[in-house]
Amino acid sequence: MDTIIELPGGIVLIKRRFEPFGWALPGGFVDYGETLEAAAVREAREETGLAVTLTEQFYAYSDPGRDSRRHTIATVFIGQAAGTPHAADDAADVGVFSETTLPRPLAFDHATILADYFRYKKSGTRPFHGA
Numbered sequence: 001m002d003t004i005i006e007l008p009g010g011i012v013l014i015k016r017r018f019e020p021f022g023w024a025l026p027g028g029f030v031d032y033g034e035t036l037e038a039a040a041v042r043e044a045r046e047e048t049g050l051a052v053t054l055t056e057q058f059y060a061y062s063d064p065g066r067d068s069r070r071h072t073i074a075t076v077f078i079g080q081a082a083g084t085p086h087a088a089d090d091a092a093d094v095g096v097f098s099e100t101t102l103p104r105p106l107a108f109d110h111a112t113i114l115a116d117y118f119r120y121k122k123s124g125t126r127p128f129h130g131a
Contacts, residue, residue: 002027014091022107
């Protein structure tokens with residue numbers, strides 16, 4: 001699961017400390033007995049130091065090639081936070097970016113996720129990547 005964290009001035013991305021390298025949405029794996037929502041909030045805090053309030057579940061991404069390590073499914077949430085993020089845990093660096101200042105390279109399928117997000121923020125239309 002991944003979280004698009006909205007801050008004044010943009011969204012939070014982390015620079016991954018481990019392979020696959022690149023900039024990414026804060027996220028990770030759900031622990032046994034943990035809800036998706038709790039995992040999203042936990043991973044966001046671990047990687048950015050921010051206390052995130054989830055505002056909505058955005059979309060689920062399931063392309064078998066989205067993660068080079070294995071087939072994973074990402075449920076993506078949108079959330080809000082206040083404060084200054086700092087890199088921790090799996091994050092080597094952290095930054096706040098707008099649609100026009102996104103860093104490269106983006107890891108996984110996060111370029112697709114972010115394109116969907118910015119389109120959604122402008123149009124209100126949710127993504128659908130049907131079969």
